[in-house]
Amino acid sequence: MRIQFKTSYAHDIRLFADRWTFGVYAVLLIIAFALPFILGVFYLGEVTNVLIWAIAGLGLMLLTGQTGQASLGHAAFLAVGAYSGAILMESGVPFILAFPAAGIITGVVGTLIAIPAIRMHGVYLAIATIALSILADDIIVLTEHWTGGVSGKFFMPVELFGFEIDRWGTPFKFYYLVLVVAIICTLFYRNLLRSPLGRAMAAVRDSEVSATAMGVHIAYTKAIAFGVSCAITGLAGVLMGMFAGIINNETFSIVISISLLMMIVIGGLGSIHGAFFGAIVIAFLPQAISITTKASGLTVAIPGLEQAIFATILVLFILFEPMGIYGRWMKIRIWFELFPFARKDMFRRQKSYLKTERLR
Amino acid sequence: MSLLEIKNATLKFGGVVAVNDLSFNVEEGEVYAIVGPNGAGKSTVFNLISRFYDPFAGSFTFDGRNLLDFKADGIADLGIARTFQNIELFEHATVLQNLLVGRHRHRRTTLIEEMLFTRRVRREEYKHRAAVEEVIDFLDLQPYRDKMIAGLPYGVRKVVELGRALSSNPRLLLLDEPASGLSVEETQDMRWWIDDIRKQMGITVLMVEHDMGLVSAVSDRVLALADGAKLAEGTPGEVQSNPAVIEAYLGAGAV
Numbered sequence: 379m380r381i382q383f384k385t386s387y388a389h390d391i392r393l394f395a396d397r398w399t400f401g402v403y404a405v406l407l408i409i410a411f412a413l414p415f416i417l418g419v420f421y422l423g424e425v426t427n428v429l430i431w432a433i434a435g436l437g438l439m440l441l442t443g444q445t446g447q448a449s450l451g452h453a454a455f456l457a458v459g460a461y462s463g464a465i466l467m468e469s470g471v472p473f474i475l476a477f478p479a480a481g482i483i484t485g486v487v488g489t490l491i492a493i494p495a496i497r498m499h500g501v502y503l504a505i506a507t508i509a510l511s512i513l514a515d516d517i518i519v520l521t522e523h524w525t526g527g528v529s530g531k532f533f534m535p536v537e538l539f540g541f542e543i544d545r546w547g548t549p550f551k552f553y554y555l556v557l558v559v560a561i562i563c564t565l566f567y568r569n570l571l572r573s574p575l576g577r578a579m580a581a582v583r584d585s586e587v588s589a590t591a592m593g594v595h596i597a598y599t600k601a602i603a604f605g606v607s608c609a610i611t612g613l614a615g616v617l618m619g620m621f622a623g624i625i626n627n628e629t630f631s632i633v634i635s636i637s638l639l640m641m642i643v644i645g646g647l648g649s650i651h652g653a654f655f656g657a658i659v660i661a662f663l664p665q666a667i668s669i670t671t672k673a674s675g676l677t678v679a680i681p682g683l684e685q686a687i688f689a690t691i692l693v694l695f696i697l698f699e700p701m702g703i704y705g706r707w708m709k710i711r712i713w714f715e716l717f718p719f720a721r722k723d724m725f726r727r728q729k730s731y732l733k734t735e736r737l738r
Numbered sequence: 739m740s741l742l743e744i745k746n747a748t749l750k751f752g753g754v755v756a757v758n759d760l761s762f763n764v765e766e767g768e769v770y771a772i773v774g775p776n777g778a779g780k781s782t783v784f785n786l787i788s789r790f791y792d793p794f795a796g797s798f799t800f801d802g803r804n805l806l807d808f809k810a811d812g813i814a815d816l817g818i819a820r821t822f823q824n825i826e827l828f829e830h831a832t833v834l835q836n837l838l839v840g841r842h843r844h845r846r847t848t849l850i851e852e853m854l855f856t857r858r859v860r861r862e863e864y865k866h867r868a869a870v871e872e873v874i875d876f877l878d879l880q881p882y883r884d885k886m887i888a889g890l891p892y893g894v895r896k897v898v899e900l901g902r903a904l905s906s907n908p909r910l911l912l913l914d915e916p917a918s919g920l921s922v923e924e925t926q927d928m929r930w931w932i933d934d935i936r937k938q939m940g941i942t943v944l945m946v947e948h949d950m951g952l953v954s955a956v957s958d959r960v961l962a963l964a965d966g967a968k969l970a971e972g973t974p975g976e977v978q979s980n981p982a983v984i985e986a987y988l989g990a991g992a993v
Contacts, residue, residue, distance in 0.1 A: 387867040390834070391860070566853045573852035573859055574838075574845040574866075580831050581839045588826035591788055592906065593814030593843035602849060648830065 391572045410557055414550035422549055428654075428661040429556045430617045431641065435653035436563050437610030438638050443648035444576065445603035446583030448500065451491075451507030452611050453634035454514035459484040459612025460619035460630070464531040465524055473536035473543075477616055484612025485605045492604030496597055511632040518627040530626030533619050545620055556617055563610050567650055570606070579603050640688065644695050646702025655703040663688065739802065741766040741942050742787070742910060747796030749782060749966075756782045758966040760796075764910070769936050769943040771953045773977070774963035775986060780946040781823055782966070784912050787944075788813050788820055800910065814843045819908035821899045823915050823946075827887045833898050834883050837873060840905030841866040873901045877931065893924045900931065904939075911935065913945035917952050925952055932956045950978065962986070 384390065394400040414422055438452050463480035467473060495506055518525045525531060535544035543551045570576040578599045581589035586596055619625045637660055645656025667684055699706050713720040740763035749757040757779045764770045772780045785791045787798065789810040798805035800816055808816065819840070828836050844866065847859045874880060877897050882890060887898065896916065903911055916932070917925045929952055935941050936956075947953050953960060954974035962969040962983045970980040977983055 387864045387871075390867065391863050569853050569855040569859075573855065573863065574842055574847065575849060575852050577831070577835055577839050578842055578845075580835065581828050581842075584828035584830055585826045587790070588822060588828070588902075589839070590790075590810045591814060591820050591822075591826075592839050592902070593811055594839070595811045606849070606853075 393568060407561075411554075414553055419549050422553055424661065424665065426549070426553045426556050427621060428657045429553075429560045430614055430621055431638075431661050432654045432657035433556075433560050433563050433617065434611050434614035434638055435641050435645065435657050436560075436567055436650065437607045437612075437614060439642050439648070439650070439653045440567060440570070440579075440610065441603050441607035442639065443642060443652065444571075444583065445579040445600060445607075447496070447600060447603065448504040448639070449507045449607075450504050450632070450635045450639060451510030451514075452608075452638050453630040453632060454510045455484050455488055455608045455611040456615035456618060456634065457514050457518065457625075457630035458487050458608075459615025460625050461518070461525050461531065461615075462612070463616035464533060464619055464625070467534070467536065468531075473538050477613065480616045481609040481613040484615065485609030488608025488611075489601050489605035492601045493597075496600040496604070508632065508635070511635045514630060515627050526626070528626055530624050530629075531619070532624050533622075536620070543620075545623060552620065559613060559617065563613065564650055566606075566610075575599070575602065637688075640692050642702075644692065644702055646704025646707075649702075649704045651704040651707070652702050655707070659691070659703070663691075740764060741801055742944065743797075743799040744783075744787075745797045745799075747783070747786060747798065748794045749779075749786060749791055750794050756966050757786065757793075760963070760966065760968055762961050762968065762971065764942060764944050766942055767936065767940060768958040769932060769945070769956050771957035771960045771974075772944070772946045772963060773948070773950070773953060773960060774969070777965075778963040779966035780963055781914055783963075784820060784914055784946060787818065787912060814906055814908075817907070817909035818912065819903035819906045819910075820912035821896075821903050821914055821916065823918065825892075825895050825899055827895055827899055827902070829888045830886065832884050832886055833879060833890070833901075834870065834874075836887060836898055837870045837901050837905045838866055840873075840902040841869060843906055844869075869907065870905050873904045876904070876934070877901050893920055896920060896924070897927075900928075904935070904941075908941060910942045910944060913943060913947075915946055915948065917947060917949045925949060928952065929955050950974075954978070 394403060413425060417425065434452065434456060437455075438449060441447050441449055459480045462483045463476055466476035466479055471479070491510065495503060498506055519527050522528075533545075535542055535547065537543070538555065541551055542548065543555055545552050570579075578589065578594045581592065581594050582596055582599050582603075589599075590596060615630070619629075622629065641656035641660040642652055643656070644659050645654065646652030664684055667687060671680070671683070695702060701708075742764040744763070745761045747757050747760045748755070760779075760783065762770075772783065774780050782791065786793055787800075787805065789805060789808060789812075793806070800818065803816065805813070805816075828839060831839075845862075847856075847862055851859050874883060877900065879894075879897065879901060882894055882898070887895065890898070896919070900913070900916065903913075913932070917928050920928060932943055932945070932952075933956055936943055943956075945957070957974055959972065960974050960977040961971045962977050962980065964986040969982050969986055970977045972980075
């Protein structure tokens with residue numbers, strides 16, 4: 379069992395708890411950077427896809443896991459990011475400017491949409507954001523002049539620091555681009571967690587009444603959470619567009635929204651790890667299913683098989699491991715750290731106490 | 739001038755008069771207790787001061803400023819911190835993080851700075867953590883520092899909530915039943931803490947409490963409420979021997 383001795387305030391706000399943790403992440407990073415030399419083009423593409431989903435997941439995690447606002451409309455924000463990125467690049471803005479600009483535009487759009495939406499709580503917010511997802515499809519078709527409507531928009535190879543990045547031509551360069559964006563987004567997220575605003579978000583999630591009494595402006599905090607969440611999601615949207623090569627009104631359907639929410643629940647709500655774990659499941663599962671069905675000699679496609687398996691997994695997680703993969707991972711780790719002293723009921727939920735009657 | 743002046747406060751919920759033409763002053767540096775039977779309107783007075791409710795009539799002045807000019811989230815900024823009767827902590831955060839939320843009114847950094855975790859954010863964080871660490875020391879919370887609230891026993895939660903209110907460096911501390919649900923030893927601790935909060939930190943305390951032992955031990959003045967109106971005000975001894983108060987608690991004929 380590792381014991382941390384804290385000798386200064388800096389210990390609590392360091393990115394890594396101790397040398398061991400730092401070592402683990404350093405190794406992980408080295409492996410991530412070495413992957414193009416290890417994997418073939420197909421699997422590198424799959425890993426890139428996982429990372430893109432993880433970035434989108436980070437965005438939603440900030441809103442749902444950290445601030446407690448469920449959103450089923452994040453596919454719409456992926457679309458806003460992807461289309462604004464595509465339109466900017468088409469009109470000649472270099473990628474280095476267009477990419478962050480797409481994020482900022484999505485963030486602003488998200489904040490504007492948040493202003494009426496934050497009056498709603500829980501399931502009502504989820505329903506309102508579903509509407510957003512559905513509307514996005516129609517809006518894309520209606521604004522054909524900019525979005526290309528049903529025929530869609532193409533993503534051309536981009537140039538960054540003199541390198542030409544092409545999803546098909548130079549998949550390893552595209553992988554590095556996605557990896558760097560993922561690392562930067564993770565850092566932003568992590569920094570928020572250790573500063574006042576991140577704590578205010580958690581406060582809003584757990585008790586709006588006492589957050590207010592502590593001087594947290596609820597509406598402002600939620601709006602900021604929406605903004606940052608949508609900005610990150612917008613970046614993922616651009617990358618998703620580049621990954622797919624072409625996007626149209628059907629690319630960012632409500633199914634994507636649901637998958638995103640599922641992903642962070644399966645991964646583990648409220649943790650950065652959860653976004654990555656969830657992305658691995660969501661992005662690899664379709665491949666795993668098709669590989670197994672092929673291997674088992676099935677020649678006919680079974681409609682709805684994928685959805686059924688996804689749904690089963692989600693139900694099983696909610697029933698048996700509400701903390702998601704990350705929660706399970708932590709439990710296994712603690713079990714080994716305490717070995718042989720781990721007790722069976724150690725993680726059983728404590729009885730929770732009565733909350734102050736809601737004031738509104 | 740008193741630190742907190744409440745004049746003719748009235749609040750109605752439909753036909754129910756929760757607070758009826760209530761006036762009282764809390765002087766700087768004192769411990770002022772509000773007692774009364776269940777439903778007397780004690781917590782409602784707190785919720786009026788924290789601006790969770792809009793009063794029907796009346797004036798609320800804190801340190802010369804009109805509280806009605808502020809919204810609920812602006813009250814902490816004035817230097818008023820509070821606890822809740824049924825504990826409203828942030829369940830899925832550690833004790834340390836809960837106390838740090840108490841520092842929110844001292845936040846000076848912006849979103850962009852925090853995302854980049856600039857040097858200034860780091861310096862501010864050190865300051866917040868130094869302040870919180872003093873509170874942890876004061877309330878003996880060291881063993882629970884990095885524990886999740888969700889797993890803590892009731893008594894400790896009560897102390898954490900007091901700690902969160904103290905972390906904001908308030909001038910006026912509103913304690914809603916600080917000893918409810920606590921054991922005899924924990925109530926004793928609470929008594930010393932309230933004493934020290936007043937004497938060492940110079941914080942004015944306004945509290946609602948049922949435990950008359952605690953009330954007479956720590957408070958300078960007591961206000962007895964019944965049906966939202968003032969029944970008696972004075973030293974703990976005076977209020978306890980007031981016939982009207984005894985009647986409200988025990989019924990007519992008990993004297």
